[in-house]
Amino acid sequence: MKLNLLEVKNVYYYYTAGKSLVRAVDGVSLTLPPGGALGLVGESGSGKSTLGKLIAGLLVPQRGRIIFSGRQVAGVQRAVQYVFQNSTAALNPRMRVEALVAEGVEAGRKCPRRERKKQVLATLAAVGLPPEVLDRYPGQLSGGQRQRVALARALAAEPKLLLLDEPVSSLDVTAGARLLALLLKVRKTHHLSYLLISHDLAVVRQVCTHVAVMYAGKIVETGPVAAVFSRPGHYYTRLLLAAHPVPDPAERLQVEIVGEVCDPARIPAGCRFHPRCIRAEAVCRRRPPARQELGDGHSVTCHFAAKKSLPGVFP
Numbered sequence: 001m002k003l004n005l006l007e008v009k010n011v012y013y014y015y016t017a018g019k020s021l022v023r024a025v026d027g028v029s030l031t032l033p034p035g036g037a038l039g040l041v042g043e044s045g046s047g048k049s050t051l052g053k054l055i056a057g058l059l060v061p062q063r064g065r066i067i068f069s070g071r072q073v074a075g076v077q078r079a080v081q082y083v084f085q086n087s088t089a090a091l092n093p094r095m096r097v098e099a100l101v102a103e104g105v106e107a108g109r110k111c112p113r114r115e116r117k118k119q120v121l122a123t124l125a126a127v128g129l130p131p132e133v134l135d136r137y138p139g140q141l142s143g144g145q146r147q148r149v150a151l152a153r154a155l156a157a158e159p160k161l162l163l164l165d166e167p168v169s170s171l172d173v174t175a176g177a178r179l180l181a182l183l184l185k186v187r188k189t190h191h192l193s194y195l196l197i198s199h200d201l202a203v204v205r206q207v208c209t210h211v212a213v214m215y216a217g218k219i220v221e222t223g224p225v226a227a228v229f230s231r232p233g234h235y236y237t238r239l240l241l242a243a244h245p246v247p248d249p250a251e252r253l254q255v256e257i258v259g260e261v262c263d264p265a266r267i268p269a270g271c272r273f274h275p276r277c278i279r280a281e282a283v284c285r286r287r288p289p290a291r292q293e294l295g296d297g298h299s300v301t302c303h304f305a306a307k308k309s310l311p312g313v314f315p
């Protein structure tokens with residue numbers, strides 16, 4: 001059996017905010033095979049970035065384990081590079097592009113100065129940036145170029161896993177589409193695996209092989225992109241899909257996303273999604289649902305996941 005590149009095993013991370021406990025990551029398990037691209041989706045506040053930081057070693061799980069390439073993650077490591085949501089804030093504004101990317105090269109391996117410059121230029125070329133940007137500061141670049149510099153800096157460290165947190169959300173449509181095409185390309189050329197965090201399902205559909213849907217600190221559905229998007233088993237996934245209609249109007253779902261993501265400091269008993277679920281029954285208010293396997297790696301955490309025809313939302 002092939003070893004998973006990444007295994008997240010029953011991981012918890014709670015923040016304290018004043019007197020309340022924010023259950024940001026509340027018992028998450030997931031796996032990523034080598035070469036896979038996993039999309040982590042969910043509304044804002046569902047715990048995606050916290051989970052990303054735990055995987056990157058920037059936060060330490062309070063319970064549970066994260067195994068990368070067979071070893072438990074303990075702190076930041078070169079093989080896992082995290083590209084932050086907001087590249088403008090993440091890149092030191094007082095460093096030129098050359099120095100920023102050179103830092104990535106140095107994180108990868110020691111090399112003589114002349115070779116380092118060659119590496120920087122090659123990495124910039126790989127992300128479609130011309131040598132002219134070497135002497136520029138982040139403030140002198142466009143948003144799309146800054147994201148490419150952040151990506152180049154991460155790639156230069158020769159990681160095995162790239163964590164991309166909302167990589168296109170700050171870009172306009174054209175720059176976003178170009179960056180996505182680039183992500184598809186570098187995944188192949190650099191033999192990378194991705195964990196791509198996004199609230200936009202269209203982005204995940206385009207770039208990922210697998211998807212995990214997160215709601216209020218838990219993964220509610222996971223599986224291959226094709227299976228989850230064509231036969232979503234959880235009502236939350238259905239709502240998300242309905243809120244991001246597919247281009248073909250015949251397939252468009254006539255549902256609007258209702259309610260708001262629950263406050264992670266006040267998570268409801270039973271199934272935490274029940275206040276927003278059109279299918280909720282008494283059992284949902286009493287008992288948290290267990291994960292149910294639907295086959296081919298597709299799993300859903302819902303009391304009624306196995307029932308094929310679910311009323312109300314889909315034909």
Ligand SMILES: Nc1ncnc2c1ncn2[C@@H]1O[C@H](COP(=O)(O)OP(=O)(O)O)[C@@H](O)[C@H]1O
Binds near residue numbers: 022049
């Ligand atoms: N440093 C922090 N201190 C307290 N609460 C936090 C902190 N960071 C995030 N949170 C809270 O944890 C929850 C999950 O946040 P986050 O992981 O950023 O979610 P997402 O990336 O899905 O938007 C949110 O309710 C957020 O307000």
Ligand code: SF4
Binds near residue numbers: 235236273289301302
């Ligand atoms: S367990 Fe109940 S409330 Fe939760 S998603 Fe399933 S049907 Fe809805």
Ligand SMILES: [Mg+2]
Binds near residue numbers: 048049050
């Ligand atoms: Mg986030």
